[in-house]
Amino acid sequence: MTDRLLPTDESAARHLAKRHAAERRFRSYGASAVGAALVVLVALLGSILWRGLPAFTSHEVRLEIHFDADLLDPRGSGDLEVLGRGDYGRLVKLALRAKFDQVTGRRERRALSALVSSGAAFELRERVLAEPGLVGTTRLFFLPLSDDADLFFKGGVDVSTREADRRLSDAQISWLRVLEAEGRIESRISRRFFISGDSREPELAGIRGALVGSLWTLLITLLLSFPTGVAAAIYMEEFAPKNRLTDFIEVNINNLAAVPSIVFGLLGLAVLLNFFGMPRSAPLVGGTVLALMTLPTVIITSRSAIRAVPPSVREAALGIGASSLQVVSHHVLPLALPGILTGTIIGMARALGETAPLLMIGMVAFIVDVPSGPTSPATVLPVQIFLWADAPERAFLAKTSAAILVLLAFLVAMNLVAVLLRNRFERRW
Amino acid sequence: MKFRIALLPLATAVLLLSAGAAEARDQLRIVGSSTVFPFSTAVAEQFGKTTSFKTPVVESTGSGGGLKLFCSGVGTRTPDITNSSRRIKASEIAKCADHGVTEIVEVKIGFDGIVLANSKASPRYTLTKEQIYRALAKQVPVDGKLVDNPYRKWSDLDASLPGVKIEVLGPPPTSGTRDAFVELAMEGGAKQIPMLSELKATDKQAFKAVAHTIREDGAYIEAGENDNLIVQKLEANPNALGVFGFSFLDQNADKIQGSRVGGVEPTFENIASGEYGVSRSLFFYVKKAHVGVVPGIQEYVAEFTSERAAGDEGYLADKGLIPLPAAERSLVRNSAGGLSLLSSN
Numbered sequence: 001m002t003d004r005l006l007p008t009d010e011s012a013a014r015h016l017a018k019r020h021a022a023e024r025r026f027r028s029y030g031a032s033a034v035g036a037a038l039v040v041l042v043a044l045l046g047s048i049l050w051r052g053l054p055a056f057t058s059h060e061v062r063l064e065i066h067f068d069a070d071l072l073d074p075r076g077s078g079d080l081e082v083l084g085r086g087d088y089g090r091l092v093k094l095a096l097r098a099k100f101d102q103v104t105g106r107r108e109r110r111a112l113s114a115l116v117s118s119g120a121a122f123e124l125r126e127r128v129l130a131e132p133g134l135v136g137t138t139r140l141f142f143l144p145l146s147d148d149a150d151l152f153f154k155g156g157v158d159v160s161t162r163e164a165d166r167r168l169s170d171a172q173i174s175w176l177r178v179l180e181a182e183g184r185i186e187s188r189i190s191r192r193f194f195i196s197g198d199s200r201e202p203e204l205a206g207i208r209g210a211l212v213g214s215l216w217t218l219l220i221t222l223l224l225s226f227p228t229g230v231a232a233a234i235y236m237e238e239f240a241p242k243n244r245l246t247d248f249i250e251v252n253i254n255n256l257a258a259v260p261s262i263v264f265g266l267l268g269l270a271v272l273l274n275f276f277g278m279p280r281s282a283p284l285v286g287g288t289v290l291a292l293m294t295l296p297t298v299i300i301t302s303r304s305a306i307r308a309v310p311p312s313v314r315e316a317a318l319g320i321g322a323s324s325l326q327v328v329s330h331h332v333l334p335l336a337l338p339g340i341l342t343g344t345i346i347g348m349a350r351a352l353g354e355t356a357p358l359l360m361i362g363m364v365a366f367i368v369d370v371p372s373g374p375t376s377p378a379t380v381l382p383v384q385i386f387l388w389a390d391a392p393e394r395a396f397l398a399k400t401s402a403a404i405l406v407l408l409a410f411l412v413a414m415n416l417v418a419v420l421l422r423n424r425f426e427r428r429w
Numbered sequence: 430m431k432f433r434i435a436l437l438p439l440a441t442a443v444l445l446l447s448a449g450a451a452e453a454r455d456q457l458r459i460v461g462s463s464t465v466f467p468f469s470t471a472v473a474e475q476f477g478k479t480t481s482f483k484t485p486v487v488e489s490t491g492s493g494g495g496l497k498l499f500c501s502g503v504g505t506r507t508p509d510i511t512n513s514s515r516r517i518k519a520s521e522i523a524k525c526a527d528h529g530v531t532e533i534v535e536v537k538i539g540f541d542g543i544v545l546a547n548s549k550a551s552p553r554y555t556l557t558k559e560q561i562y563r564a565l566a567k568q569v570p571v572d573g574k575l576v577d578n579p580y581r582k583w584s585d586l587d588a589s590l591p592g593v594k595i596e597v598l599g600p601p602p603t604s605g606t607r608d609a610f611v612e613l614a615m616e617g618g619a620k621q622i623p624m625l626s627e628l629k630a631t632d633k634q635a636f637k638a639v640a641h642t643i644r645e646d647g648a649y650i651e652a653g654e655n656d657n658l659i660v661q662k663l664e665a666n667p668n669a670l671g672v673f674g675f676s677f678l679d680q681n682a683d684k685i686q687g688s689r690v691g692g693v694e695p696t697f698e699n700i701a702s703g704e705y706g707v708s709r710s711l712f713f714y715v716k717k718a719h720v721g722v723v724p725g726i727q728e729y730v731a732e733f734t735s736e737r738a739a740g741d742e743g744y745l746a747d748k749g750l751i752p753l754p755a756a757e758r759s760l761v762r763n764s765a766g767g768l769s770l771l772s773s774n
Binding site: 161164165200277369390391 | 470484681682748
């Protein structure tokens with residue numbers, strides 16, 4: 001009977017109650033630690049979302065644009081070269097003036113045209129170059145508002161402050177209200193944010209350049225660090241003799257994993273740029289530097305994954321006559337692959353968030369063009385966040401948070417790939 | 430079969446080395462000051478959009494770092510232009526010459542005001558340069574002797590100032606803004622104190638040490654290079670003052686106000702006219718040897734100095750650059766257009 005096995009005297013019962021209480025306390029510490037971490041995470045994500053989401057939409061104004069043939073192509077040549085030189089900014093100004101014909105005087109007119117983004121003219125130019133038949137016609141177009149006007153509709157302008165302290169004057173606000181009352185203002189998903197490169201105008205600035213730069217950089221990092229790291233790990237685990245030299249190498253790999261990343265940037269500057277004469281600001285160089293930084297992580301995790309493959313698998317393969325190479329390539333490597341991939345993705349995720357080593361090799365830069373290859377100038381997502389956080393225009397605040405969201409999405413996608421790959425290949429004994 | 434993957438790094442390495450061979454460049458490369466960066470990038474973007482040239486790549490390396498890169502030699506691997514928030518030093522010109530960079534074109538683009546601002550929730554400060562010096566220096570003269578800064582509250586300096594703790598948020602020593610602030614505001618204030626101006630006459634080094642050293646007892650708080658962060662902190666703490674560039678005051682005029690220095694408010698007009706005393710000139714330097722080698726240099730210079738960029742109502746003024754007076758502008762435009770060299774005096 002169980003009763004007899006339980007302690008019967010008072011002290012033992014008290015002791016038991018104490019032990020149970022200790023366990024409950026311990027559990028509650030753990031649960032509150034998890035809870036605190038969750039609260040912090042939710043607060044962090046919440047604030048970034050709250051600030052960043054407005055950047056994914058932008059307000060546009062619908063205007064009748066008359067593509068005056070006299071302004072764009074006076075001789076009617078239809079030549080793209082001539083059309084490309086046309087004064088498209090004037091088209092936008094004329095459309096606005098037609099709308100508010102009571103506005104006269106240079107200053108007022110300047111204030112009026114400041115409501116529409118300077119990018120509008122370039123967009124019209126693109127349209128005409130793509131479709132020269134537009135010349136001479138009048139069409140309705142959605143044009144981007146300037147950052148200050150956009151901020152006004154997003155509630156970022158305090159109308160109660162003194163006029164001189166605002167970025168928008170009373171007149172500008174009244175014009176915007178008129179446009180709004182006429183139903184000409186629309187909030188739309190900001191395509192520009194995803195399809196364009198960096199810009200000094202917040203309403204035109206996009207994440208595409210940095211995203212593509214990050215992709216190229218990480219591709220180079222992966223191509224260099226994954227094969228090299230796995231090969232090194234296999235050799236060290238399966239083939240290398242155990243002696244002073246290999247011990248020395250092992251210690252050095254472990255130390256390298258702890259080296260601050262800026263040191264790799266200095267190495268890149270001294271060796272890759274100055275000695276080999278590679279181009280500045282190129283994803284090729286950035287990827288190489290980050291590969292050096294990631295390599296120790298890949299080697300260390302790959303080695304532990306290889307070590308986790310049971311010796312019985314190797315022995316069985318050797319027992320039926322497989323060569324060492326066959327043991328590794330047919331059995332050990334496939335079994336260790338999930339662990340290796342996880343380690344690689346962790347290393348890559350760290351590389352994705354680095355800015356310090358890239359500073360040295362010129363990737364902290366203002367680059368408008370979306371990079372077209374591993375040698376064209378590029379920047380990466382964390383650098384873009386840093387540059388926007390430093391910009392004086394207030395609308396860049398939302399852009400910064402939006403860029404952080406894109407970086408987080410990128411990270412989550414990478415981790416998802418890791419999880420999927422692991423689940424696919426994982427085998428349990 | 431699986432080991433074919435091991436050839437990938439090899440292939441990438443080949444690609445790496447071949448990239449080194451690609452020397453010609455059809456894109457302008459600009460480095461330098463983080464203060465000039467917002468203006469230089471605006472011009473670069475405009476230049477890329479309105480001409481057939483590629484948009485220049487602009488790096489923010491700081492004035493000193495930019496000049497170092499600029500002076501590292503001639504050739505397409507070195508930058509064509511460097512931005513600077515101060516004039517090039519004689520030592521830097523010498524260094525440039527050592528590396529073969531002998532022909533340098535200096536272009537002055539405008540002014541940048543450095544402001545001391547606080548939250549609109551508190552009254553506006555009116556300070557003299559001497560008060561700024563006394564509030565922030567590590568050592569100040571009291572009764573004819575240099576002592577560690579004894580002032581804790583603004584009212585300790587002058588009864589007209591508010592009785593709140595001296596608390597100034599500003600950039601770290603690596604920042605060009607800080608250098609300029611120390612030189613213009615603090616040294617300017619120190620010179621007005623008779624004892625220190627005598628010291629300057631006898632021992633320049635000692636004077637500099639006294640005038641340029643900022644106190645480290647917590648009254649001056651190094652708030653990092655990010656001026657947006659300082660603005661946010663000022664909003665949260667109405668008692669604090671912050672030191673940063675005029676463009677940040679311009680963008681946040683609904684939340685913060687600039688202190689009057691020497692009775693002059695830091696406004697666009699006052700900085701442009703030179704009445705506001707804490708302002709510095711901004712420059713960029715062009716490597717003449719690259720003109721004709723890298724396409725677009727002269728056109729970029731022309732865009733930067735054009736009336737629609739650097740003029741009174743140009744787009745750079747919208748970004749917070751204080752333009753040069755009209756007469757000086759046209760002088761700069763002519764000399765820059767003709768690529769007149771920097772005289773080495």
